[in-house]
Amino acid sequence: MAAIFKFPGVAFITGAGGTGIGAAVARNFARSGCSRIAITDINKKSLDQTQEAILRINPKVQVYSQEGDISDDTFVDSFTASISKAFSQIDYAVNCAGILGDSLRSTETSVSVFDKINNVNYRGMWLSSRAALSQMLKQEPLADHPGQRGAIVNIASQLGIVARPGAAPYCASKAAIINMTRSDAIDYSRDGIRVNCVCPGVIDTPMTTSSEEMIARLKPAIDIAPMQRMGTSEEVASAVLFLCSTSSSFIQGHALVVDGGYTIS
Numbered sequence: 001m002a003a004i005f006k007f008p009g010v011a012f013i014t015g016a017g018g019t020g021i022g023a024a025v026a027r028n029f030a031r032s033g034c035s036r037i038a039i040t041d042i043n044k045k046s047l048d049q050t051q052e053a054i055l056r057i058n059p060k061v062q063v064y065s066q067e068g069d070i071s072d073d074t075f076v077d078s079f080t081a082s083i084s085k086a087f088s089q090i091d092y093a094v095n096c097a098g099i100l101g102d103s104l105r106s107t108e109t110s111v112s113v114f115d116k117i118n119n120v121n122y123r124g125m126w127l128s129s130r131a132a133l134s135q136m137l138k139q140e141p142l143a144d145h146p147g148q149r150g151a152i153v154n155i156a157s158q159l160g161i162v163a164r165p166g167a168a169p170y171c172a173s174k175a176a177i178i179n180m181t182r183s184d185a186i187d188y189s190r191d192g193i194r195v196n197c198v199c200p201g202v203i204d205t206p207m208t209t210s211s212e213e214m215i216a217r218l219k220p221a222i223d224i225a226p227m228q229r230m231g232t233s234e235e236v237a238s239a240v241l242f243l244c245s246t247s248s249s250f251i252q253g254h255a256l257v258v259d260g261g262y263t264i265s
């Protein structure tokens, strides 16, 4: 993707490991001239791959990378404090870390599975969003971002808007993210912070292609979407970077679907 937006500030991305949406967002910040990028993921090996990919795009980018569990408040608070110490600010926070879970109806789902999905998807996103907001409140808008002290983009899902079989905890966690986004957008507008979310459809990432069972499970959802294909991580990253950029300066509390038309059909 060619660079469209400019990012003179500091980007912070969770779930940035590997070949998924977070990694694509991190690479696209680097391609768009962002020179200070903080990344985290629970998987150190895949996180290292993202760091290498960023440095291949631009060896001058300062990358601050640390593996950890996004549902652990101690880790989230200490990592964001370290970013603030290293880079003095956080201007664009993109919360991507998430898990899908097995295809089970609620009566087949254990409490521990429910807690795990919600702890990573909802609690983890609230923790990292809250930590970024805390730092953003302490900083002044950059000269290139008049009026924008920070921008947060949470990755929800089309399944926060519509539901699918066998995924009640996941669907609910993503719906929670959409309304958490709106609530934070209301609360922090007066501070010059924009909070939006992106709702991807079925995207070709390890989450959706890691097994034959998963591919078969998602095929009907691809077939009924008007565009009848999976999206790419790059297509989601483009929407995320738009929402972080000053080109979206009047967009607040929005849930932007990137789903090939799934939710309109």
Ligand SMILES: NC(=O)c1ccc[n+]([C@@H]2O[C@H](COP(=O)([O-])OP(=O)(O)OC[C@H]3O[C@@H](n4cnc5c(N)ncnc54)[C@H](O)[C@@H]3O)[C@@H](O)[C@H]2O)c1
Binding pocket: 014, 015, 016, 017, 018, 019, 020, 021, 022, 040, 041, 042, 043, 046, 068, 069, 070, 071, 096, 097, 098, 099, 100, 120, 124, 155, 156, 157, 158, 199, 200, 201, 202, 203, 204, 205, 206, 207, 208
């Ligand atoms: N792929 C899709 O079709 C799709 C559709 C809608 C929404 N999403 C959402 O997009 C986001 C990114 O998913 P993806 O498709 O890139 O999948 P992915 O599996 O490639 O990426 C998710 C990343 O989150 C990390 N992660 C998981 N648990 C974590 C934890 N406890 N702490 C820190 N990191 C953790 C994983 O290691 C992984 O790198 C998720 O929130 C997902 O729910 C994906």
